Amino acid sequence: MNPSTSALLTDLYELTMAQAYLEEEMDKLAVFEFFVRKLPAHRNFLLAAGLEQVLDYLSELRVTQEELAWLDQSKQFRPRLLHYLETLRFTGDVEAMPEGTTFFPHEPILRIVAPLPQAQLVESRVMNLLSFQTMVASKAARSVLVSGGKPLIDFGLRRAHGAEAGLLAARASYLAGFAGTATVLAGMAYGVPLYGTMAHSFVLAHQDETLAFEHFAKIHPDNAILLIDTYNTEAAADKVVALAQRLHTTGITFKGVRLDSGDLADHARNVRQILDGGGLSEVEILASGNLDEYRLRDLVQTGAPIDSFAVGTAMATSSDAPSLDCAYKLQEYAGRPCRKRSEGKATWPGRKQVYRSYTDSGYLAHDIITTDDDQQSGQPLLQPVMKKGRRLVVSPPLAEVRRQAAAQLGRLPPSLRTLETVPAYDVRISQALQSLAQTVDRSL
Amino acid sequence: MNPSTSALLTDLYELTMAQAYLEEEMDKLAVFEFFVRKLPAHRNFLLAAGLEQVLDYLSELRVTQEELAWLDQSKQFRPRLLHYLETLRFTGDVEAMPEGTTFFPHEPILRIVAPLPQAQLVESRVMNLLSFQTMVASKAARSVLVSGGKPLIDFGLRRAHGAEAGLLAARASYLAGFAGTATVLAGMAYGVPLYGTMAHSFVLAHQDETLAFEHFAKIHPDNAILLIDTYNTEAAADKVVALAQRLHTTGITFKGVRLDSGDLADHARNVRQILDGGGLSEVEILASGNLDEYRLRDLVQTGAPIDSFAVGTAMATSSDAPSLDCAYKLQEYAGRPCRKRSEGKATWPGRKQVYRSYTDSGYLAHDIITTDDDQQSGQPLLQPVMKKGRRLVVSPPLAEVRRQAAAQLGRLPPSLRTLETVPAYDVRISQALQSLAQTVDRSL
Numbered sequence: 001m002n003p004s005t006s007a008l009l010t011d012l013y014e015l016t017m018a019q020a021y022l023e024e025e026m027d028k029l030a031v032f033e034f035f036v037r038k039l040p041a042h043r044n045f046l047l048a049a050g051l052e053q054v055l056d057y058l059s060e061l062r063v064t065q066e067e068l069a070w071l072d073q074s075k076q077f078r079p080r081l082l083h084y085l086e087t088l089r090f091t092g093d094v095e096a097m098p099e100g101t102t103f104f105p106h107e108p109i110l111r112i113v114a115p116l117p118q119a120q121l122v123e124s125r126v127m128n129l130l131s132f133q134t135m136v137a138s139k140a141a142r143s144v145l146v147s148g149g150k151p152l153i154d155f156g157l158r159r160a161h162g163a164e165a166g167l168l169a170a171r172a173s174y175l176a177g178f179a180g181t182a183t184v185l186a187g188m189a190y191g192v193p194l195y196g197t198m199a200h201s202f203v204l205a206h207q208d209e210t211l212a213f214e215h216f217a218k219i220h221p222d223n224a225i226l227l228i229d230t231y232n233t234e235a236a237a238d239k240v241v242a243l244a245q246r247l248h249t250t251g252i253t254f255k256g257v258r259l260d261s262g263d264l265a266d267h268a269r270n271v272r273q274i275l276d277g278g279g280l281s282e283v284e285i286l287a288s289g290n291l292d293e294y295r296l297r298d299l300v301q302t303g304a305p306i307d308s309f310a311v312g313t314a315m316a317t318s319s320d321a322p323s324l325d326c327a328y329k330l331q332e333y334a335g336r337p338c339r340k341r342s343e344g345k346a347t348w349p350g351r352k353q354v355y356r357s358y359t360d361s362g363y364l365a366h367d368i369i370t371t372d373d374d375q376q377s378g379q380p381l382l383q384p385v386m387k388k389g390r391r392l393v394v395s396p397p398l399a400e401v402r403r404q405a406a407a408q409l410g411r412l413p414p415s416l417r418t419l420e421t422v423p424a425y426d427v428r429i430s431q432a433l434q435s436l437a438q439t440v441d442r443s444l
Numbered sequence: 445m446n447p448s449t450s451a452l453l454t455d456l457y458e459l460t461m462a463q464a465y466l467e468e469e470m471d472k473l474a475v476f477e478f479f480v481r482k483l484p485a486h487r488n489f490l491l492a493a494g495l496e497q498v499l500d501y502l503s504e505l506r507v508t509q510e511e512l513a514w515l516d517q518s519k520q521f522r523p524r525l526l527h528y529l530e531t532l533r534f535t536g537d538v539e540a541m542p543e544g545t546t547f548f549p550h551e552p553i554l555r556i557v558a559p560l561p562q563a564q565l566v567e568s569r570v571m572n573l574l575s576f577q578t579m580v581a582s583k584a585a586r587s588v589l590v591s592g593g594k595p596l597i598d599f600g601l602r603r604a605h606g607a608e609a610g611l612l613a614a615r616a617s618y619l620a621g622f623a624g625t626a627t628v629l630a631g632m633a634y635g636v637p638l639y640g641t642m643a644h645s646f647v648l649a650h651q652d653e654t655l656a657f658e659h660f661a662k663i664h665p666d667n668a669i670l671l672i673d674t675y676n677t678e679a680a681a682d683k684v685v686a687l688a689q690r691l692h693t694t695g696i697t698f699k700g701v702r703l704d705s706g707d708l709a710d711h712a713r714n715v716r717q718i719l720d721g722g723g724l725s726e727v728e729i730l731a732s733g734n735l736d737e738y739r740l741r742d743l744v745q746t747g748a749p750i751d752s753f754a755v756g757t758a759m760a761t762s763s764d765a766p767s768l769d770c771a772y773k774l775q776e777y778a779g780r781p782c783r784k785r786s787e788g789k790a791t792w793p794g795r796k797q798v799y800r801s802y803t804d805s806g807y808l809a810h811d812i813i814t815t816d817d818d819q820q821s822g823q824p825l826l827q828p829v830m831k832k833g834r835r836l837v838v839s840p841p842l843a844e845v846r847r848q849a850a851a852q853l854g855r856l857p858p859s860l861r862t863l864e865t866v867p868a869y870d871v872r873i874s875q876a877l878q879s880l881a882q883t884v885d886r887s888l
Contacts, residue, residue, distance in 0.1 A: 001633060002446040003607040011601055011626040012640030020663040026649060070632045078663070116649060123643070124627075127602035128610055157455055158571035159767040163447040164606030166572055182455040183568075188514045189445060196456030199567070201774035204782040205470060205560060219464040219522070229786045231888060262787035313767045322766035323603040323757045330645035338648040342673045343706035444675060 004164050007063045007088070008071075010124040015071075018117040019081040028334035030116040031351050032123070033108035034130055035329075040321030044416040045425065047141045047405060048101045048109045049172045050133030052395055054126055055386060058090040061122065090118055094386035097354075100137075100175060100405030101381060102412060104427045107354045107369055109134075111382065116333060123328045131324045132165065136172040139293070139318040141409055143311055144177035145417045146297035151179035151308040153195045154186075155288060156316025169316035175402050177409070179308070190398050195310075197225040197258045197286065204230065210239045217243075217252050225256040225286055228271070233259060237271040241278030256284035256307070264289065265304035272305040286310060292319070293419055337440050348433055349440045354381040363413045370430030448608050451507045451532070452515075454568040459515075462561040463525040472778035474560040475795050476567070477552035478574055479773075484765030488860040489869065491585045491849060492545045492553045493616045494577030496839055498570055499830060502534040505566065534562055538830035541798075544581075544619060544849030545825060546856060548871045551798045551813055553578075555826065560777060567772045575768045576609065580616040583737070583762045585853055587755055588621035589861045590741035595623035595752040597639045598630075599732060600760025613760035619846050621853070623752070634842050639754075641669040641702045641730065648674065654683045661687075661696050669700040669730055672715070677703060681715040685722030700728035700751070708733065709748035716749040730754060736763070737863055781884050792877055793884045798825040807857045814874030 003009055021027060036046060063071075063085040071077050071085070092114025103109055110130060112119050143152055154173045160166035170186030180193035187194040198216055206212035209231060217224040228236035240257060257275070259267045264287045275283050284307035287299065292314035299306060313319060329347050330338060339349035350371050355378035357365045368376045384392055396404075415422040447453055465471060480490060507515075507529040515521050515529070536558025547553055554574060556563050587596055598617045604610035614630030624637030631638040642660055650656035653675060661668040672680035684701060701719070703711045708731045719727050728751035731743065736758035743750060757763060773791050774782060783793035794815050799822035801809045812820045828836055840848075859866040 001629075003448060003611045003629060003633075004446065006607075006629050008629040008632055009601070009607055009610065010628055011599070012628055012631075012638045013626065013642055015628060016640050016664060017642055017646045017660075020646070020660050021649070023663050024659050030645075030649065032645070067632065074631070074638075076638070120643075120645060123645075124602050124610075125607075128604060128606065131603055132605050155455070157453070158568050158772075159575055159770075160572060161576050161605035161761070161766075162572065162608030162612055163450075163453055163569075164608050166453065166568075167447045168606055182457065184454055184456055184459060185445075185447060185450050185452040187456075187518070188452055188511065189447075194456045194518075194520070196460050198457055198461055199564075200784045200786070201474075201476070201564060201567075202461045202464070204774045204784060205465070205474065205777040207780070215468050216461075216464050219467050220460060230784050232785075260786065261789050317605070317761075317766040319766050322605075322761040322763050326603075328602075330648045333649040336651070340644045340648060340674050341676075342644070342704065345705050 005060060006067065007061055008067050010121060014121045014123055015077065015081065018084070018121050019078055021117045021120065022080050022084055023078070027115045027117055029113055030119040030330060031332035032112045032119050032328050033331050033352065034110040034126060035108045035327060036105050037325040037327060037345070038105045040324065042320060042419070042421055043138060044422055045102050045104065045138070045412060046134055047137040047176055047408070048097045048103055048134055049099050049137035049175050050130040051096050051099045051110065051385070053129045053133070053168070054110065055094065055391055057125055057129065058094065058122065058386065058389070059391065061088060061090045063088055084117065088118070089389060090114065090122065091389040092118060092386070093384065093388065095382045096385050097381045098383065098404065100401045100408055102364070102408045103381070104367060104425050106348065106427065107367060108352050108382065111351065127326060127328050131326045133168050133172040135318045135321070135324050136169050136315065137176040139321070140173035140176035140178055140315050142293040142419060143296050143315060145409060146293055146300065146419060147309065148300045150300065150306070153308065153310045154178055154181035154183065154315065155310040155312035157183045159313040160316040166316065171398065173315055175398060175405055177402065177406055192398070198227045200227060200230045203227060209236055210243055213240060213243055214247070217247065217254060221252045223255045225258050226254060227258045227260060229259055229261045233262065233267045234270050234274060237274040241274060241280060244278065244280055254280070254283050256286050258286045258288060260289045264306065265299055265302055268304045268306045284308065288312070290314070297419060337436055339437065339440055341441070348429065348437060350433070350436050352433065355379065356381055358411065363411055364425065366426035366428060368428045368430050369433060371432045371436055374430055374432035376430060449504060450511065451505055452511050454565060458565045458567055459521065459525065462528070462565050463522055465561045465564065466524050466528055467522070471559045471561055473557055474563040474774060475776035476556045476563050476772050477775050477796065478554040478570060479552045479771060480549050481769040481771060481789070482549050484768065486764060486863070486865055487582060488866055489546050489548065489582070489856060490578055491581040491620055491852070492541045492547055492578055493543050493581035493619050494574040495540050495543045495554065495829070497573045497577070497612070498554065499538065499835055501569055501573065502538065502566065502830065502833070503835065505532060505534045507532055528561065532562070533833060534558065534566065535833040536562060536830070537828065537832065539826045540829050541825045542827065542848065544845045544852055546808070546852045547825070548811060548869050550792065550871065551811060552796050552826065555795065571770060571772050575770045577612050577616040579762045579765070579768050580613050580759065581620040583765070584617035584620035584622055584759050586737040586863060587740050587759060589853060590737055590744065590863060591753065592744045594744065594750070597752065597754045598622055598625035598627065598759065599754040599756035601627045603757040604760040610760065615842065617759055619842060619849055621846065621850055636842070642671045644671060644674045647671060653680060654687055657684060657687055658691070661691070661698060665696045667699045669702055670698060671702045671704060673703055673705045677706060677711045678714050678718060681718040685718060685724060688722065688724055698724070698727050700730050702730045702732060704733045708750065709743055709746055712748045712750045728752065732756070734758070741863060781880055783881065783884055785885070792873065792881060794877070794880050796877065799823065800825055802855065806855055808855055808869065810870035810872060812872045812874050813877060815876045815880055818874055818876035820874060
């Protein structure tokens, strides 16, 4: 069983509602849109990610014979639903903002137009995929923006929420500008560059720290990064210098050392001095250990001589905002626009488009959310990506998406790129959309 | 590619270290233990979960031909490692606390004893599996303890961190005492009972709210739970009453109504009155919408007439503490105990056992962490579960684990069962373990 591809990775009510739709022959076109209701605290923007996995999911949507048999024996479902699921394929259209696009609350980043039972069934997984990667990419982008160009590496797998979270956090953080990841499978699956050092266990398994360093470097003669905080950081740096001198004639060089505890800035200064004094000015310092965008900013601003950073738990779990207040809402059924009006959760009805305008210097000026048939000035952000269940374009390589994301982040107004909470970016609701909402409300 | 079962769902350094161990012929027995360094804020205990998936992972550990081919073409690994991975099987021993055991910081809940390269390679995924489910089960248990016996249902899939997180959050929360989940695949994979209602989209897709209720109830004549907050909660409750009277002769009954927005206690009182006044005192009220243990406690304490609760995002992401400060540390290699002494992260060396003592009333009194060969009074919590790569016992059904977890939660001292932060539970380090640590430190 592969949870990542199972059509039963959905909420029970998607099946019970589909069952009711089928019995009532309500299978006309439904329009659902995915959007974020409001920014998490301390966020000034979001970075769209996860579309690629959504398109994979929709393309490959099938209910297996094993799943059908299980549904059947559960006695909870009618034959008509089971028959429908047996030949289920996604046949709808999708429009979306490309991955790596910056966006803001209430702006749809994905629209699905499909027969109602289909569009309903995919709700849970579409939300699951888009919200996680968007959340992680948005958090990772904050780190990228304050790291002064120093490489950041994802070390988050061990505390990510399960297998797919670890894998997709590597993808989303690379997309947002990280240099790479330690997660091997993300290298194989997505071509994300791999980085690694050594663990404390490697040092502990050797009775002697210098011996551990020597063994590791001999096996990895040009790219060893030695972890030097197992016992005493500065003492270990001295050992590195002595070892380098002893290995001088062998051609073995160290790529770097890693600091993982204590005051990282202090240790970095001490270790830099020891390394430089020992003729190892080429040896880089990598820092890790409970880093997030705030600690990164502080370390970079104080000029700590750290060359690269590994960021794990805080990024891969989006620790200060581990979920997005997002929704996948029915906006139109059988040509009739609709919206829910639940307290505090009302939504804008109908098919929508987002137009983005820029300042003369190329920065984002404002966005307008409007109805799909209302033309506004600016750049329309939602583009067709799937038609009748088939992808319209071959997705660009992830490295290209990463370049586009960097360009997008570069066009954010400078105030939005800081870690300060600043006044919200200007997102306008068009007259056409406001009128549509009034019309819909009057029809109730 | 199934990330949940891939041996490459690991950190690059596990492979580079394994490579170095193999070249040095360091393949003697290594002892690693998994433990939590400290409780997250606002937690008084943890509930162990995830062992079952760890044992599955260890039992099925293989590197596929496709993975080997990818590793080979990456040119980052030596032939000796590739050859080793080709026939890799886990052949070690595992001792662990059973799932559903309450535990505290520094207490190992899992020990792996295996040849060093094997025990090292599995680090990332073992941590990933144990930390996530333990974190979720611990959070879910807090909700269970304050819900006054009212059923709780997991609605977290859509905002869980990916596929496996959604699936395992359903498992972990059921283990901790939830009544069930909306996630269909968790029903198929783990036998977790399934619950579901309807979405706003179902109401919106019908031009008329009453018609939506009627259609849904006709297809689900004895278990429909109607969502009544799409437009106006109390008005919808009136419609439910009128509809019930109209359907009176058809045999169709409603199981319940769901509230999902606004002041849930207020709405529940109003709706209860409307339903009771309309002769629907059997119709239950289910509440959902950004619930966590604090809101549950308040709703239960104020006596809001709510019969069951759906808990989603906060539980499935452990939103106030989305990671555990946990570690998987080498405690012994080739018979030599060891420990790291990094600042603020020193660990206790050697193979350990945890003994638990109880008060006369059956509540937990204190735990003692000691060396594996030191006998203490009390109940030893770590038990052998795998020998030479084979499971020793057939795992109990999840429903049985859930009963054991309930018994464990029932033995927590009452102060630890509240949401207040209370003085830490008494966990002692034995003289034997303290002596071992001193001996290890002197040997450095």
